[in-house]
Structure formats: C-alpha cells, structure tokens
Amino acid sequence: MAGAFGLKGCQKIRGPQLRNLLEAKDFILLDCDGVIWHGETAVTGAAKAVSSLIRHGKHVVFVTNNCTRPRESYVHKFCRLGFTDVMLEQIFSSSYCSALYLRDVVKVRGQVYVMGCDGLRTELEGAGVPCVEEADEAGATIYDCALAADVKAVLVGHDDKLTFLKLAKASCYLRDPDCLFLATDNDPWHPLSGGRILPGSGSLTAALEVSSGRKATVIGKPSRFMFECISSQFSGAEPAKCLMIGDRLETDMLFGSNCGLDTMLTLTGVSQLEDAHEYRDSELSANRGLVPDYVVDSIADFLPAFEEVDEQSD
Amino acid sequence: MAGAFGLKGCQKIRGPQLRNLLEAKDFILLDCDGVIWHGETAVTGAAKAVSSLIRHGKHVVFVTNNCTRPRESYVHKFCRLGFTDVMLEQIFSSSYCSALYLRDVVKVRGQVYVMGCDGLRTELEGAGVPCVEEADEAGATIYDCALAADVKAVLVGHDDKLTFLKLAKASCYLRDPDCLFLATDNDPWHPLSGGRILPGSGSLTAALEVSSGRKATVIGKPSRFMFECISSQFSGAEPAKCLMIGDRLETDMLFGSNCGLDTMLTLTGVSQLEDAHEYRDSELSANRGLVPDYVVDSIADFLPAFEEVDEQSD
Known part of the structure; x- marks a missing residue:
C-alpha cells in the first residue's frame, strides 16, 4: 500500500x-x-x-x-540471551565477512594490520589470514617504532584500545599504494545508556581516510x-x-x-x-x-x- | 605576469x-x-x-x-634554530588563536574539553580559559568514566596521546547542542623522515565529526x-x-x-x-x-x- x-x-x-x-x-x-x-x-x-x-x-x-567478537562468541551471546536455537552458520558479522573478503576475494598475500578489537583479529586468524602482532613497545612513537615490512592490507574496525600510535602506524602502511584499505563497517556511533555514545568504526575510518588521503572499501552494511x-x-x-x-x-x-x-x-x-x-x-x-x-x-x-x-x- | x-x-x-x-x-x-x-x-x-x-x-x-606548543616555547625554538630576533608578539599559532577565539569571540563560560597536546592546554590556561583536567582513571571506559558537567566547548588539535576514551568523551560532550565544537586546524597529516607520516589535527577532527554528527569550526589556516x-x-x-x-x-x-x-x-x-x-x-x-x-x-x-x-x- x-x-x-x-x-x-x-x-x-x-x-x-x-x-x-x-x-x-x-x-x-x-x-x-x-x-x-x-x-x-x-x-x-x-x-x-x-x-x-x-x-x-x-x-x-x-x-x-558489530565487529568486536568472533562468531563463536556470538553463539554464546545468543544462547545467554535466550536465543537458544541459533547456530554459527546463521551469523554474518562484519568481522567474519572481512576475513572472507581478505581470504577469498582479494586473496591477500602478506600480513594485515588491524586497527580493531582482539575479536576481529581472532576472526581473521581463524580464517588463516595473518595479522601484524601489536608490539608492546613502551614509550615508542611513530618516529622510532618498528613497522612490519609485508603489510598488504589495513583493516579498521571498532577499536576501544585505539591509540595515536596505532592510527599513525596504519597511516604509514597506507602510504604504499599496494596496501589495501578496508573497513569492517562505517557505523558512526552507537547509543549507550544515560545518553552516552560510543564512537563507531566509521569514526576511526574517517580519521584514517583523512590522514592517508585514501578511501576505505567498506565490508559491512x-x-x-x-x-x-x-x-x-x-x-x-x-x-x-x-x-x-x-x-x-x-x-x-x-x-x-x-x-x-x-x-x-x-x-x-x-x-x-x-x-x-x-x-x-x-x-x-x-x-x-x-x-x-x-x-x-x-x-x-x-x-x-x-x-x-x-x-x-x- | x-x-x-x-x-x-x-x-x-x-x-x-x-x-x-x-x-x-x-x-x-x-x-x-x-x-x-x-x-x-x-x-x-x-x-x-x-x-x-x-x-x-x-x-x-x-x-x-602547529598547535602543540605554547608561544613561549616557540620563542625558544626560534632562538635555538638561529632566528634570534623573533619575539613572542610575532607568533600566531593555531593554539594561541584558539585561546583568543574562546576567550574573546565566543566568551566561553564553563570548561573546555581539549583533545590535544599539553601545549594547547597550557596556551588556553594562560589566556584564562579553564580546561577539563584529564583524570587518571586506570581501566576506566566510556561506560563508567566521570564526565564533567560544565563543558561548553570541545577543542580538537594534534594529540599524540589520543586514546579511544578521549574520543568517546569528546563525542559525549558534543551531544549537548550548546557545547561548541572547535578544531585548531584541519591539517590532514605531516611528513616525517623516512617516508613516515604523522596524522594531523584534521584526522582527529574527522573522527569526531563522524561520531558526533557535527561539523567543527576550524580556527587555523x-x-x-x-x-x-x-x-x-x-x-x-x-x-x-x-x-x-x-x-x-x-x-x-x-x-x-x-x-x-x-x-x-x-x-x-x-x-x-x-x-x-x-x-x-x-x-x-x-x-x-x-x-x-x-x-x-x-x-x-x-x-x-x-x-x-x-x-x-x-
């Protein structure tokens, strides 16, 4: 009608x-x-x-x-909240689909630099896509930190452990035109209780788009x-x-x-x-x-x- | 010609x-x-x-x-690099001009939340513009951290100590339509040696523009x-x-x-x-x-x- x-x-x-x-x-x-x-x-x-x-x-x-959890963890959440008949195969998250994209579509050769939560990294590694290990360099800056040599993609998602150094590293990797630039999703923010909000992947993607002068390929809705x-x-x-x-x-x-x-x-x-x-x-x-x-x-x-x-x- | x-x-x-x-x-x-x-x-x-x-x-x-230093520190830098006849009055930085804007143009009443370097905060305080003290809340998240009640402006600049929590706090303050949104400048990145780059204020401003759904007033060039x-x-x-x-x-x-x-x-x-x-x-x-x-x-x-x-x- x-x-x-x-x-x-x-x-x-x-x-x-x-x-x-x-x-x-x-x-x-x-x-x-x-x-x-x-x-x-x-x-x-x-x-x-x-x-x-x-x-x-x-x-x-x-x-x-939502790109913060691997699918396994979603099954538990579904069950915990009373959705007891949901199975792994029914769940399509932007982190899972990002892993599929990297493995099956672009067939990335080399490591992926992840600006995102551990859950995103877990999903990628579960699909056999190697991620740069985040070094624990106390006091390191973008002037002197180590950068991996074989980074072929930067993947941005929701990252509640975002630091300036991570943003700077991702920006440096994207100087290489052969390094792909992906975002799990472009959600600008998420509502929290009490009128608070959580910046979304779209916020971090925008930061990286400006610092790199490039546009991300968005995987999610x-x-x-x-x-x-x-x-x-x-x-x-x-x-x-x-x-x-x-x-x-x-x-x-x-x-x-x-x-x-x-x-x-x-x-x-x-x-x-x-x-x-x-x-x-x-x-x-x-x-x-x-x-x-x-x-x-x-x-x-x-x-x-x-x-x-x-x-x-x- | x-x-x-x-x-x-x-x-x-x-x-x-x-x-x-x-x-x-x-x-x-x-x-x-x-x-x-x-x-x-x-x-x-x-x-x-x-x-x-x-x-x-x-x-x-x-x-x-460059919004990372107060003007006093610039005088020293000029002198150190051989520009021995440069005086404070000749220096107009985006941090100094941001302080003037907050004090003299919008006459801000209340505190300013600064997403930027200590130098920017110093410049504001030197002009008598009060800034939110960044609390040292180990392990705090945007779900449970304290938010100041009287924030009337958010000012974004270059911030090499950026964290996700700072970005989230700034996003929350900007939910109040009476809270001004300013950026020292919109520089996307700065060149470093060895082909590395440093994300600029424009990168952080873009992140906050997306998470807040607002546009910043830019002070600098x-x-x-x-x-x-x-x-x-x-x-x-x-x-x-x-x-x-x-x-x-x-x-x-x-x-x-x-x-x-x-x-x-x-x-x-x-x-x-x-x-x-x-x-x-x-x-x-x-x-x-x-x-x-x-x-x-x-x-x-x-x-x-x-x-x-x-x-x-x-």
Whole structure:
C-alpha cells in the first residue's frame, strides 16, 4: 500500500498483512543490536519471535556490523540471551565477512594490520589470514617504532584500545599504494545508556581516510558484500525471497535496498519513524534507498501474526 | 605576469621582480614547518632571510597551524634554530588563536574539553580559559568514566596521546547542542623522515565529526580567523600590504586567498610546483584559491634580492 500521496514506503504493517509478507519470504535477515537486543538485554519477545520464524521454516540469518567478537562468541551471546536455537552458520558479522573478503576475494598475500578489537583479529586468524602482532613497545612513537615490512592490507574496525600510535602506524602502511584499505563497517556511533555514545568504526575510518588521503572499501552494511556472503552459503537466497529487518536507516535499510531486498524498520533502536518520513518526503533521489518498505514497532509484533497462523492450522 | 595561456598564478619570481614585490608589502606572513624549518632543522638561509626582512623594516609574522606548543616555547625554538630576533608578539599559532577565539569571540563560560597536546592546554590556561583536567582513571571506559558537567566547548588539535576514551568523551560532550565544537586546524597529516607520516589535527577532527554528527569550526589556516587576530594586533595590516608565504596549497595558499592577500609558495615543503599547476589548470573555480600568485624555490631566494637593494643603497 503506497502512502497517502503516492509516496512509497514506511508502511506500518501488522496482523494478516504482516503474516502474508512473512509467508512470502524464505529468508529473514536480522540486524542484532537495536532489533533483537540492546547490549546485554534481549528485546522483549524477540527470542520467541526468532524461534517462531525458525519453527515456521524460515531461514533466519543475522547480519551485524558489530565487529568486536568472533562468531563463536556470538553463539554464546545468543544462547545467554535466550536465543537458544541459533547456530554459527546463521551469523554474518562484519568481522567474519572481512576475513572472507581478505581470504577469498582479494586473496591477500602478506600480513594485515588491524586497527580493531582482539575479536576481529581472532576472526581473521581463524580464517588463516595473518595479522601484524601489536608490539608492546613502551614509550615508542611513530618516529622510532618498528613497522612490519609485508603489510598488504589495513583493516579498521571498532577499536576501544585505539591509540595515536596505532592510527599513525596504519597511516604509514597506507602510504604504499599496494596496501589495501578496508573497513569492517562505517557505523558512526552507537547509543549507550544515560545518553552516552560510543564512537563507531566509521569514526576511526574517517580519521584514517583523512590522514592517508585514501578511501576505505567498506565490508559491512550498507555495502552489498555481506549479502554476497549469505547468498554464497545458502542456496535459494534470492533477493525476492529475502526480508531485511533493522533499526538503522543509513545501514540496514540502505543495505537491503542496495541488495534488492524488501526492507523493514523496527522502532526499537536508533532510527525513528520521523527520520524515515523525512527521507521519504525529501526530494533527493539518493534518499530513496533509506526508506523502509515496512515498519513495525518491534519484531515482537511477529508473534500475534504467527499465533493467527497457528490457530488457523490447529 | 600572467601565465602563457592567460592562466593566472604560479609566477616563478626572483631578482628585481622579487625585490619589487617585497618592497610593496609591509607585512610578511610566514608559515613555519616546510618554510623556515623542518622539525628541528632550519631551512638553509631562512634565518638570514628573516633577519633581512626585519632589518628592511618589514613586519614579519609567523602563522602556524602547529598547535602543540605554547608561544613561549616557540620563542625558544626560534632562538635555538638561529632566528634570534623573533619575539613572542610575532607568533600566531593555531593554539594561541584558539585561546583568543574562546576567550574573546565566543566568551566561553564553563570548561573546555581539549583533545590535544599539553601545549594547547597550557596556551588556553594562560589566556584564562579553564580546561577539563584529564583524570587518571586506570581501566576506566566510556561506560563508567566521570564526565564533567560544565563543558561548553570541545577543542580538537594534534594529540599524540589520543586514546579511544578521549574520543568517546569528546563525542559525549558534543551531544549537548550548546557545547561548541572547535578544531585548531584541519591539517590532514605531516611528513616525517623516512617516508613516515604523522596524522594531523584534521584526522582527529574527522573522527569526531563522524561520531558526533557535527561539523567543527576550524580556527587555523585556511580559515580567516588567524588573519583577524593579526590585523587586530597590528595596525596597518591591510590585506593589500600583506604577503602570505607557505609550503602547502590547501592551507597556506587558500588562507592567503581567503583573506585577500597575495600568496607565495616555497618549494621546500609539502606541495610541489606540479600540484600548483594542477589546481591552476583545473576547471573547478573552487580550486582558484589554491593557486599561489608567486613561487620561489626557498625563502633563501630573498637574500640575493635584498643584497641587490643593499648594494644599491651602499
């Protein structure tokens, strides 16, 4: 149903319409933070909704720009927060996809300099991609520190141990035009409790883009590469059969739209309905991809829709 | 003299032409790094050239985006490198001008959070602008660290002690729309020996712009504010009477052009003649301001020009 004045998108959906939409899709792609949980707290009803989707035969796939943990650690988190039927193969994080990109797409020969968390390094090493060991040089500066000779890629992610020296080293490695420049994702910041925020990978990437005078290749949403990873690992993951659900217009909705998927915004995270309307009503065609096709308050809204199905089939 | 095909700028100048130009100017504005010195090494002949300018009655003013030292420390550096007749009043650094901006222009009430070197903090405190004391909270994170209540400005400069926590704190302070966002300068990087580079203030500013979703007000070159500081402290510093000399097209030449000054590129620093020609020959009118009016190999070229004057007056 198009908007009142012919404006496509932002259709608030529930009940039978929601049920019909879900029935038409085989793959449900879900962002994590702001959709199924906030940090260490599950969104009310989210675990049940995910279980229902799986029980109704849907392939549920998690697509997260969070690059701080290896996938193994995600399985534990899912379980801890009540999502007990999620398996490793369903999890596509920007760190995992970065490892795939380095190993399978560019087939990097040499070491990778990681400006990111240990979890990112673990994911790379698990894929057989060697990373520069961060030397413990007390008091070293960029004037006198050691630089590895065979660095063929710099990968930036979220790095809560960022130092000036790391930024400077990464900038120096990028002087070599043969050294690739990758970013796990471009998320600018993440909300914390009490009105605080956490600078995201996009913030660190911007710093390095300025100091190196280069642009990073972004692996995570909204870039299409994560969908390529999914469709290479699940046969039948055709765009028309997929629904992308997320809480952030600039990453999740744009990702879905870039990949030709139907998109759904949940209002449990960063973006608000007004933000979506603003993009919808703007005259910039570049904003089209940021407008969700559908909107729900929460993925817990899936439960009543499913209950009706269950009642019908009883 | 316009270029061969009517292209203005990049006039290589020496001898009598250079002498005539210098005679027409009362104020000679000089960038420091790449023009009169490289780090701790003076450019050959630069100290003599500066002395000659002063002896010939020119007001010589140093305009530097380097924000790491207070002005007192600059006087020592000038002296140490052979520029023995330079006084405090001739030095306009982006840290000094940031202090003036906070104290006299926006008249900040409250504390300033500084993401920069101790020298920047010293300059602010010298001007009576209070800065947030950086707490020594071992193991603190943005989740649990203390945040000051009365921060009314965040000032970013070069910070070789940058940490993720500092970036996160600055991002949190900037959530308050009444908190000003300033950058000492926007220099992207600085050359070091051995092909290494040092990320500049512009790199850290970019990180904070992304994490805060705001744009910084830049104090240093190419913004006009530093010229306003100079003209408020020297009567007679009319644009037509000033020549801006620097080594970087994107900062020094654009600064001169933004302020309506004649500009001169020295080839002892970052920018090369080919870079200037590229801007001159480009069709983008936005690039006009990056094209120097004049070019010299080094400010040591001033010496023969002056010698001729001295010979004439002997």
